[in-house]
Amino acid sequence: MKNKWGTGSTTASTQPVKVTDGVKQVSCGLQTTAIVKQDGTLWMCGRNDLGQIDDTRTVHNTYIKIADGVSQAILHWGCIDIEKSDGTTETRTWDENADSQRQPSPVSIDDVADMSYGWQNAIALKNDGSVWWWDADNPLSEAIAGRNPQQLEGISLLNNELTLEKNAKTVIAHRPMPLLADYEQLKWHSNNEAIATVSDRGVVSTHSDGMATITVTINDAWGRDYHAECKVVVGEAQAISDAARDAWQLRVAARNHQLVVSGVPQGQAITVYTASGACIWQGTMRGNQTLIPIDQSGIYIVRATRQVRKVTIAF
Secondary structure, X not given: OOXXXXXXXXXXXXXXXXXXXXXXXXXXXXXXXXXXXXXXXXXXXXXXXXXXXXXXXXOEEEEEEEEXXXXXXXXXXOEEEEEEOOOOEEEEEOOOOHHHHHOOOOOOOOOEEEEEEOXXXXXXXXOOOOXXXXXXXXXXXXXXXXXXXXXXXXXXXXXXXXXXXXXOEEEOOEEEEOOOOOOOEEEEEEOOXXXXXXXXXXXXXXXXXXXXXXXXXXXOOOOOEEEEEEEEEEOOOHHHHHHOOOOOOOEEEEEOOXXXXXXXXXXXXXXXXXXXXXXXXXXXXXXXXXXXXXOOOEEEEEEEOOEEEEEEEOO
């Protein structure tokens, strides 16, 4: 096996393995990896049969230094673009026809925020939050999250409260729980369209000062509905938001190898993060207490709607 992550091992790993420190940017190609360190040096490892890394044409199982004074390096299938610290860009090609052979034909798509090409496929993120894909054999199609046949447990919003200016637009980021759960349909609703409206893609448009509640509803094949809400405060209506603070109080305690969550209404979404911000658990409140298993000591952040608690667990 060609090692393209630079550990020196040729054995695959199903768990993350630390490779190096001091890295500010990384790019992956076809079994070749490039990293740019904080000191501006470019390092590469992996496949080298076409001269992707150097003229030796041999596989590099560990990172070797390629250049100095680099701000960014982007690997493509047939070349690497190196942006230098002095503002110049250098392109090194090892297969002049690789990109044209492996990338799908360009398509007509508007309002794109970001786009990436792969091996005979491409994906685009539009400004309304939707994701679109196409490949050599299929036309432009919208990618819909949540099509793995798992049991749906709820829906989570990235923000449960937003403060916006009048005549503003934003996307309410959402995801089913678990992330790949199957669902039938998803609908959006605003309880006060004079203040804010919402499109069927979760794009909120504000119109006047005040507060509106945006509700998203998701349901499964058995007709069970799950809801999540985001309070949108527009203009000088912060006092309204403060007055509408939830009456219930999130409580979290550490017990043995568990977090004990209580005080939260039935069905409310609960999310647990590590101190570094990594999400390690998502679910909904069931009964008077929800027990969340924790496998190592540390500081954890528990969130339910706008309420957040920090707890330390040691064992």
